[in-house]
Amino acid sequence: MSNLTRSEWETMAASLSINGKAWINGKYTDAESGETFDCQSPVDGRHLASIASCDSADVNKAVSVARNTFESGEWSELSPVRRKKTLQAFAALMEENAQELALLETLDMGKPISESLNDDITGSVNSIRWCAEAIDKLYDEVAPTENDVLGLVTREPVGVVAAVVPWNFPLNMACWKLGPALAAGNSVILKPSEKSPLTAIRIAELAEQAGLPKGVLQVLPGFGHTAGKALALHNDVDCIAFTGSTAVAKQLQVYAGESNMKRVWLEAGGKSPQIVFADCENLDKAASVAAMAIGYNQGEVCTAASRLLVERSIYDEFMELVKHYMHDWHPGHPLDPQTSSGAIVDQIQTTRVLDYIESGKQGGARLTFGGRQVMQETGGFYIEPTVFEGVDNTMAIAREEIFGPVLSAIAFDTEEEAVQIANDTIYGLAAALWTDNLGRAHRVSKRLRAGSVFVNNYHGGDMTVPFGGFKQSGNGRDKSLHAFDKYTELKTTWVALS
Missing domain, CATH: 3.40.605.10 (Aldehyde Dehydrogenase; Chain A, domain 1)
Structure with missing residues (x-):
């Protein structure tokens, strides 16, 4: 540091x-x-x-x-x-x-x-x-x-x-x-x-x-x-x-x-879901992490949890918490050590993100937080963290990888529905769930079609575990000893001893 x-x-x-x-x-x-x-x-x-x-x-x-x-x-x-x-x-x-x-x-x-x-x-x-x-x-x-x-x-x-x-x-x-x-x-x-x-x-x-x-x-x-x-x-x-x-x-x-x-x-690519069940006792922590999982690195992360699935009985309470923590990810000057979110990489990507925000508004989703380009006087490229509610999983903002700080929130009623929505994507890079029910944690994580599944956290892991995706999120694995499989050939040598 x-x-x-x-x-x-x-x-x-x-x-x-x-x-x-x-x-x-x-x-x-x-x-x-x-x-x-x-x-x-x-x-x-x-x-x-x-x-x-x-x-x-x-x-x-x-x-x-x-x-x-x-x-x-x-x-x-x-x-x-x-x-x-x-x-x-x-x-x-x-x-x-x-x-x-x-x-x-x-x-x-x-x-x-x-x-x-x-x-x-x-x-x-x-x-x-x-x-x-x-x-x-x-x-x-x-x-x-x-x-x-x-x-x-x-x-x-x-x-x-x-x-x-x-x-x-x-x-x-x-x-x-x-x-x-x-x-x-x-x-x-x-x-x-x-x-x-x-x-x-x-x-x-x-x-x-x-x-x-x-x-x-x-x-x-x-x-x-x-x-x-x-x-x-x-x-x-x-x-x-x-x-x-x-x-x-x-x-x-x-x-x-x-x-x-x-x-x-x-x-x-990825369009990673983060599922929050009503039996999660620490909703404050879950909301803080949900904001981080789309705000970190300006949302320019392949594993960004850009789809937030929340059980309907806690939806309103939880979304207020998420929007409270979104303030922590307002962009600032990247050379300020206190800044948590910086600039979008260039004008092309900035335009792409803003176009998706407009698509969300035109497509019927409710923009309830952020959504604006800011700090334009600097000559750089900065976008507020953005939250859409009333999102349907068929909308472009819920299906396509935006690669920016744009969160799509979706309500669900049952565990089965949550898993169905989570897996309804061409991608399979990462997923997460929040629950205090041990059986549900194992049951749902097993059913999620993703290369990394986080339980009661997001972005966990280090060099000891593999990283990669299912479906159209790719093949092979980075990190861990499994990474060596990509860069080596296996040779069989058969020696007759008699």
Whole structure:
């Protein structure tokens, strides 16, 4: 936890040197085309940097370097304990530069500086450190065969991994993928979102300082339809790991099929339900968490609990509590350490959120809290936390991922109805329920079709448990030892002993 004031963060920001170049084969470089795009801060609209706009030429170069590095064995055949030490050094350097990384994250994406520092950067460091520590604890297998044969089951790195990550948690989502992929011995090409590429560019240099060989980690900033598409179609990329929208996730599967059938691991969208039953005794806590679950990170969270299902007998009382706590998530200046909610990432996303708010009003829902763009005099992008009531689960605001601080409240009468409404979605990333009935907690959590189910909390978990979704929220899992399954191949070696 930093003790810096807003003024001190602003002074640091004024003197910050920002690099916008790609990192290929161990050095910063311009895009082959020389093309760049502007990186502007959603905090106040200021120009932060000109970013290298990588395309297929840069992808071809980076993939060739990654393949050669992988085949050389310099990293892929290094002992797990030696890879562990290098990644631990990488994590330590990220920790030493935590303030700079947090500042880059806030200026680039708009989230509060306290969140960037204490959640995102801390979580990123922990991801690398945890996976580094795990890699020499993963044992291979000896199959229970007949006595005259030996069946060995071993893990090998998959090869060249393309990691395509989103703009809402830029470094944290990158490290969820870099940790297991690098620890397992792969060469990784990281493609950050064009909306928030700065921390990805910065950590490439830190990785080299930690001792990662050239070509093991490369960073290609650029757009999804250029650099991202080229990576997905490249015949020498063995695996693509993606976090982002469901629409893009589907397209990546098509590209993989059109090219080399590369492994495709997807963490996509969500429209997560949070169910509050009348037998929940601590409604005040539940309401506070309900507000947090849509206000945190400006609602730009794939697991945001954007559908609030409340038992009718407590509905009015509970919604008053929720709206009381929504005041805690009014946006403020992101460099103020007391700010809990910051800026929307850019004008495009701001317009998208405001359009959904208008859709809710036009569609018959009741806007009962917030719903306005504020702080426009700053030059940045800020939207009040927003509550709609009288929502039907068929409305667009209840079915489509908004990715902003917009909550749709729905009343229900029975447990069966609550489960039906909760599961009536194409998504299945997260869900939650609040109850003091132990039987109901187990019964309902088992029936909810989601990769993560929270009981009497929201956003719980750490690196020890897997994260990912059901249905069109994706496949595969980040975090935990299960993440290594995405970046390794299983090989059976059958040895005749007689």
